Amino acid sequence: MKLLCFFLLCLCSQALVSPRGNNCTDQLALLSFKSMLSSGPSSLLASWNTSNHFCSWPGVVCGHQQPVRVIALRMGTFNLSGLISPFLGNLSFLKELDLHGNQLVGKIPPELGHLGGLQVLNVSLNYLQGSIPVTLQVCAKLTSLDLSNNYLQGEIPSEMGTLKKLVFLNLEKNGLSGEIPQSLAGCFPSEIWLCTTIDYLLDNNFFDGIVPPEVGRLGALDWLQLNSNSLKAKEPKDWDFLSALTNCSQLQALQFSNNKFGGFLPRSLSNLSASLTTLILDGNTISGSIPEDIALFILLMLLKLLICRRKRKINTSTNSMQGYPMISYSQLVSATNGFSAINFLGSGSFGAVYKGELSGEEVESTKLIAVKVLKLQTPKAHKSFTTECEALRNTRHRNLVKIITICSGIDSTWDDFKAIVYDFMPNGSLESWLHQDANDHQAEQRYLNIYDRVTILLDVAYALDYLHCHGLKPVVHCDLKSSNVLLDADMVAHVGDFGLAKILVKRSSSLQQSTSSMGFRGTIGYAAPG
Template identity: 40%
Template sequence: MVSNFFTGSIPSSMGKLQNSQYLSLARNRLSGQIPSSLGNISQLNRLYLRENNLHGSIPSSLGDCRSLQLMDLSFNNLSGTIPKEVIGLSSLSIFLKLGSNSLTGSLPLEVSNLKNIGGLQLSDNKLSGEIPGAMGNCESLEFLELQNNFFQGTIPPALSNLKVFLSCLIATLCWMRKSRKKSSPKSTLEDPHMKISYAELHKATDGFSSGKLIGVGSYGSVYKGILDHNGRVIAVKVINLQQKGASKSFLAECEALRNIRHRNLVKIITSCSSLDYKGNDFKALVFEFVPNGSLEKWLHLKSDGQHQVRNLSLIQRLNIAIDVASALDYLHHDCQTPIAHCDLKPSNVLLDESMSAHVGDFGLARFLSERTTHFSKNETSSVAIKGSIGYVAPEYGLGGDVSTCGDVYSYGILLLEIFTGRRPTGDMFKDGLSLHEFAKMALPDRVLEIVDPRLLEEEVEEANDSQAFNNLQRREDKRRRMWDCLVSVIRTGVACSVESPKERMQMRDVVMEMHVIKDTFLQAGVHRER
């Protein structure tokens, strides 16, 4: 019952569904209070009520749902304090999301009971007081969001006991007043004073020979090169200045890359604006070379019909999807000025030697005036947003403003493409059928019919193995885990690529959701092996 237009309040009679394990009323228009009777659903495993108009306090009776592993009440109008019965529900092992409400008071000491929880989101509320040192008992906590509250005091030393402690530390740096402004990010230029000439780039790429060509885009070509003075392997994006809009694209990309730095964005070394040997204008961007090429080449056949040497496993695809989501989350929420990428697609996602993903090509990027869906005041709506057919948000085609919501749409399409292996521009998608609709219609029972067949090859190989063939239960468990994972992924892709921008997820939530999907898949496998 997610993403509909349900109105009114949640019936208290729902508390009679005592054998239900999954309840989702997210992304509707429900109002009123959360009925305390939901605490009677003793078998409830997951509860999604996010993105409604619910108000009032969180009922303490939800603490009676002793099987609950995941609870999401974010993006409502809930007020009052956080019940100790809820924050101390030890069964919560995936995440608890109470962000973007109007909750007040201090964080109860019972938070220390969340020893197995993976993610805790309390951001964008009115919580105050100090952070309990007992939170250090949450040993499995990997994602902690406390920003935009009124917390005071110092970071408890006990937090050092938590997993990737650095991630938690970053989250807690925003404890103070909401009016506190972020400091300017460092330049992404490895050496802002480094100069490189046309002659050096010409030599590094053997005169920009066709043998060094590794990619062609809307506004230029990319060449592999080796710098003569230090032997460093680089990628040189030469701008085609004869193409209309290329100079503006070069400036936009320079401006965007100058002030951003993230592990999942391409790393720029420097730029070159000079004259070539014929006296013509020459502009190029110099990047760190990413050896495994684009995601496009890993997902699809080459133009000559040859197959790729390697296949992407389920875990590799999950990791790539998380990497891309993390990059967009950074651009949308963590830059001093939010940035919309505007051209996300597989050919703009590069894979390094460890198969980590890096988002590139910021030639269409736009700076936004605030964390909303509007243009910057310094830009005009006459700026053409071309994007790429199949990935561009539908509102852009209707003259809609540039927004982070547009990137979310593109990500949703990309996510569906990663796991189905189908381009959104494929021959089958016509007469009103889109990749979004194709995936939506398959949920949930027919998901295995639409996913990339290569994802199932490993299972087939295992079934042909005599030893595995005798272990039918093990194969069935693995197939069930895979099905659960793929249903969740496809559902996320569909939720991101809905037509209405207001109905799409935010990238911060997408990142957490994708981590949960991956962790649930891996943890279920470990438990069943045991």
């Protein structure tokens, strides 16, 4: 019996280095993926174990060939947190990897480049950092790549221009920089133009330079979105891309607002596709006259945008915002230097936090702030925003983080935008003092003696006592952990992040929850039982 077990173990070990692998490889890869994740007690991964076949596990799709192999992982909005395992690169038959809408952190594993048959990769709406792996160029069958709404940095690898079947590329709302590679715009063979459309969404990054005129080779280009970057056009030749786009007969939307485009608007604009329905150019320093052929079109679009803006303003005005002075999106952009990576402080389940400097009528004098930008695409983020405003609206205590103001409106791409502005805590979180990063050069200067630790414990206890017993309504935090305890310049502790809080109201002789349930609350390892 022992000999048989040893033989089976050898077979599975051999599968890890086999270029083709087998279904034992797939099972080990999936279990490795699970081991690097954390999720709630009712997790969909609870049934991921050897007591049943991996093809029956939630999110796993297998093909019909024998032996059966994994061809897709469809795990969008599975409430997963943790790292993406590099062992997913061993799923050699994988065609689709969809992990969008979770709380995944770390980097995109370069081992995903081993998936030569991959056609769809979607890791959007997570908290991934690092750069785009150059190894993705090996995924020659890739047709759809969505890395949007993360914290990726660096340049787009020019090698991605070898992905000749890529027809959907979404990199919006990251921290990517550099020029848009010419190779990315000129890699599509003509036969693709006849059967599909191409969408490029690159807005809300830090791309600079000019738009390469090679973009005009994308004959099937349907949507080009470049808003909120640092792209420029000063000389007439810098506008060559606009003339090149006249070759794109299917173009429906062209957006490059809030960049550094200047000079005169070329007359070739009037030669763009007759299918064009969206043209957004605001937030630049363009001069000259509007070509007569599209003047009427632009007037109609302006009317449409004004109607949309009015509707958005009505929809985003809610009772939960009362009691706070409002601040505009553009003011927060200015305060945080465009939500730059330099000002990035960290991220949580429902949003990212940036350091900023606020001045003007909203505050008495210039002061440092922390801006929490909600990821509204994340499930329950809207609820988190409302709950935090409700919880802190009528609380006043020296050991609670103070809300200065809020922002509820639309951003430069007309998407809903919500942010909460707090006092900035220069000494960071308690977690950063207790679990120091080995690469942190200030680590030697950060030390908490026994007196400091007891003082912080008392500060937190005072905050909880106030929340539970002395506020206008009892509030239960539900996610108290070291990363949610912030330290000011005098090392006074302040409890923050009330996105999961419960507000209790008295009804007869009992206390009941006044906010709707959000299911499991808190962080695994910190949440109270029950």
